[in-house]
Each structure stands twice: as C-alpha cells, then as structure tokens.
Amino acid sequence: MIKKVGDTVIKPKHRASCHCGAVVLELDLPNGIVDPRHHDCSLCRRKGCGDGGISPSSGIKIIKGENALRLYQFNTLTARHNFCSVCGIYTHHQRRSNPEQYGYDVGCLEGVNPFLIENVPTNDGLIILRIGA
Numbered sequence: 001m002i003k004k005v006g007d008t009v010i011k012p013k014h015r016a017s018c019h020c021g022a023v024v025l026e027l028d029l030p031n032g033i034v035d036p037r038h039h040d041c042s043l044c045r046r047k048g049c050g051d052g053g054i055s056p057s058s059g060i061k062i063i064k065g066e067n068a069l070r071l072y073q074f075n076t077l078t079a080r081h082n083f084c085s086v087c088g089i090y091t092h093h094q095r096r097s098n099p100e101q102y103g104y105d106v107g108c109l110e111g112v113n114p115f116l117i118e119n120v121p122t123n124d125g126l127i128i129l130r131i132g133a
C-alpha cells in the first residue's frame with residue numbers, strides 16, 4: 001500500500017476529480033493506494049490509465065457531477081466504466097471480476113502524480129504495476 005506520492009499524503013477519505021472538475025468523488029482509502037497497476041484489457045490499453053486501488057462499493061461517494069457521468073460497457077456488460085461527459089476523463093469503474101469492488105484512476109486523485117509511483121515493470125509492451133505484492 002502507498003500512503004504518500006511525492007509530497008501528497010493519501011488521506012483516509014481522499015478526493016478524486018475529472019479534468020474539468022465537473023465530477024468529484026470521495027474515496028475511502030484507509031490503506032492508501034492498494035495494488036495499483038496498469039490494466040492490459042482492450043479498453044485500458046487504449047486509454048492508458050493507471051488503474052488504482054480498490055474501494056469496497058460503500059467506499060466511493062459521488063460528491064458532485066453524478067449527472068455529468070456517463071456509463072460505458074462492453075463485452076459481458078458486467079463492468080461499469082464511468083467517465084465525465086464534459087472532458088471525457090475516466091474516473092472509476094465497477095469491476096467485472098467482483099462487482100462489489102471499484103477501481104479508480106490514480107491520476108484523478110487530488111495532488112497525486114502517478115508517474116512518481118516507482119517500480120513499474122514493463123511486460124510485452126504492456127505496463128503491469130504491482131506494489132506491495
């Protein structure tokens with residue numbers, strides 16, 4: 001788990017936002033950023049997002065912009081990918097493997113530069129990041 005990125009301390013309730021600020025989330029991150037990684041699914045390969053730790057479904061709250069969020073689903077239509085309809089930034093998704101869990105983009109966390117997170121192994125051109133494993 002990661003409790004600090006650069007100078008930014010990860011708070012137990014840390015805010016995340018899209019680029020334009022229409023969407024603001026509050027994430028329960030009592031253990032900081034847990035098991036961050038770049039996903040290599042067909043969607044994440046294209047958007048290049050750094051998918052971050054998982055909150056239990058109770059641990060994610062939309063503070064602002066629920067009506068700005070749009071839903072994208074594909075394949076089994078189980079996972080629910082949410083993005084801002086104004087700026088297009090992906091903020092979070094409900095996982096296919098466990099719909100009780102959410103993933104979020106580490107880059108949306110307030111004050112966090114995901115490129116400061118170290119130890120990013122690259123595998124077959126796909127980046128797989130596991131910290132604390």
Ligand SMILES: [Zn+2]
Nearest residue numbers: 018020084087
């Ligand atoms: Zn936005």
